[in-house]
Amino acid sequence: MTSTHNTKDSNHLPLTPIMHPWIQDLVANSSLLHKSVSKFSSPLNVQSLVPFEENIRAFKSVFDTYQLKHRVYFARKANKCVTYTKQAAELGEGVDTASFEELAQCLEAGINPTQLISTAAVKTQRLMELAVDNHVTIVIDNLDELDLLEKVTERTGKQANISLRVGGFTMDEVKLHTRFGFSISEAKKLILENLAHHPKMEYVGLHFHLNGYSIPERASAIGQCIELIDALAEQDVKTFHLDIGGGYLVNYLSDRSEWETFHKELKRALLEERPELTYRNDPLGIVKIDDTLYGEAKVYPYYNEVHKEGFLDSILTSNVKGYDQPIYQLLRDREIEMRIEPGRSLLDQTGITVARVAFRKHDSAGNLLVGLEMNRTQMKSSSADFLLDPIHLPHNLLDSSDGEQETFGYVVGAYCLEQEFILLRKIKFQGTPAVGDLLVFVNTAGYMMHFFESQAHQFALAENVFYSGDKEFRLDS
Numbered sequence: 001m002t003s004t005h006n007t008k009d010s011n012h013l014p015l016t017p018i019m020h021p022w023i024q025d026l027v028a029n030s031s032l033l034h035k036s037v038s039k040f041s042s043p044l045n046v047q048s049l050v051p052f053e054e055n056i057r058a059f060k061s062v063f064d065t066y067q068l069k070h071r072v073y074f075a076r077k078a079n080k081c082v083t084y085t086k087q088a089a090e091l092g093e094g095v096d097t098a099s100f101e102e103l104a105q106c107l108e109a110g111i112n113p114t115q116l117i118s119t120a121a122v123k124t125q126r127l128m129e130l131a132v133d134n135h136v137t138i139v140i141d142n143l144d145e146l147d148l149l150e151k152v153t154e155r156t157g158k159q160a161n162i163s164l165r166v167g168g169f170t171m172d173e174v175k176l177h178t179r180f181g182f183s184i185s186e187a188k189k190l191i192l193e194n195l196a197h198h199p200k201m202e203y204v205g206l207h208f209h210l211n212g213y214s215i216p217e218r219a220s221a222i223g224q225c226i227e228l229i230d231a232l233a234e235q236d237v238k239t240f241h242l243d244i245g246g247g248y249l250v251n252y253l254s255d256r257s258e259w260e261t262f263h264k265e266l267k268r269a270l271l272e273e274r275p276e277l278t279y280r281n282d283p284l285g286i287v288k289i290d291d292t293l294y295g296e297a298k299v300y301p302y303y304n305e306v307h308k309e310g311f312l313d314s315i316l317t318s319n320v321k322g323y324d325q326p327i328y329q330l331l332r333d334r335e336i337e338m339r340i341e342p343g344r345s346l347l348d349q350t351g352i353t354v355a356r357v358a359f360r361k362h363d364s365a366g367n368l369l370v371g372l373e374m375n376r377t378q379m380k381s382s383s384a385d386f387l388l389d390p391i392h393l394p395h396n397l398l399d400s401s402d403g404e405q406e407t408f409g410y411v412v413g414a415y416c417l418e419q420e421f422i423l424l425r426k427i428k429f430q431g432t433p434a435v436g437d438l439l440v441f442v443n444t445a446g447y448m449m450h451f452f453e454s455q456a457h458q459f460a461l462a463e464n465v466f467y468s469g470d471k472e473f474r475l476d477s
């Protein structure tokens with residue numbers, strides 16, 4: 001297939017993904033991927049437990065360094081495969097469940113209820129009953145949940161364990177906005193007046209989860225929780241754990257300068273000072289009014305030097321107002337169990353999404369479009385675009401595209417919408433991808449594969465398989 005429009009773009013900017021050795025192996029020996037996409041259909045989510053275990057151990061080693069009692073609860077909302085939950089439990093860690101179904105599936109899988117927590121944003125009676133029946137700790141967010149829980153405990157005669165969600169922390173005199181949880185003062189009143197001596201509802205700890213990725217905000221929130229824990233202790237009310245939720249940054253990209261250049265050049269493109277980087281100069285959330293740009297691209301920060309266990313370490317070694325010791329020391333002195341609920345960061349490098357090329361064509365402006373047997377909900381998060389270069393695997397290796405001219409184009413999907421782009425960024429290919437070739441999207445297990453997947457047009461959902469070095473993949477189970 002020839003194109004006059006897309007074979008030259010010396011201004012193209014790469015965003016090179018980091019790839020774990022298991023991904024490099026599969027990409028280097030692509031016949032297993034080709035065979036498996038034929039068997040399981042396109043797209044196929046291929047995953048590995050090797051990095052998952054490495055990520056869990058990395059977080060644990062930080063807690064071990066500071067001799068902190070701890071447990072890592074995998075936030076399984078980030079990926080629906082039950083395989084990860086079983087692995088987390090086998091390693092002695094826990095699972096944070098966000099719905100009745102997520103909790104029920106973990107219980108059916110035989111995970112010990114003491115390793116499970118429920119943080120669902122909406123808790124139905126059915127969910128409360130299941131949690132209470134199994135003595136699963138419930139994170140309580142509001143008074144109506146507490147009322148419902150009380151009724152469930154009265155009816156069943158069973159005891160409930162409560163971790164109270166707190167929020168609305170102040171940072172530099174400004175309140176951090178949230179729709180979740182009780183303020184510190186509300187929580188104190190509630191615990192002392194309603195829970196401390198309740199016959200059926202036992203207060204066991206505090207929980208928060210902050211939006212965004214600020215280390216100082218997390219440190220400040222922990223400081224305010226410690227003040228509350230101390231105030232409760234003065235009234236002989238013990239707090240057993242402090243759960244600081246998820247939100248540990250991940251680093252997806254291998255090169256800082258690629259990331260910085262992309263952002264700089266995106267703005268230049270929007271101001272028409274250089275050729276476009278995104279489809280029809282999509283601003284990725286930046287607002288342009290009268291040749292002035294406002295705001296930044298609304299995308300996940302894909303390049304991060306402080307990430308995962310380093311991010312946790314930075315929180316624990318922070319100092320907080322009113323105390324002259326670092327956070328880890330404050331928690332250790334009080335014998336508080338530290339809990340975290342990482343989702344995305346435990347899934348770093350655990351998954352790839354592989355899709356088959358269905359067609360090539362040009363749009364009315366002459367842009368090359370590479371159509372995939374996949375839709376955009378099968379690789380979608382709240383980020384305006386997934387800013388990593390895909391890997392192109394030709395199906396006919398003899399017909400290698402190595403010597404071919406570079407082409408530039410956009411990757412589109414199967415939903416019948418003008419907006420149906422798998423990636424908004426212009427992608428460089430070695431030669432033009434052929435029908436039957438594969439594109440591999442790297443590091444998609446955290447949120448990208450499952451969070452927004454839908455079945456419009458009645459397309460089947462993608463299969464989820466696990467790779468452990470064998471010649472066959474194993475289906476998630």
Ligand SMILES: Cc1ncc(COP(=O)(O)O)c(C=O)c1O
Nearest residue numbers: 075209246247248341342343344
């Ligand atoms: C309560 C709670 N815990 C944990 C997480 C997981 O966050 P992340 O995947 O960013 O680590 C979330 C994400 O929304 C959450 O709401």
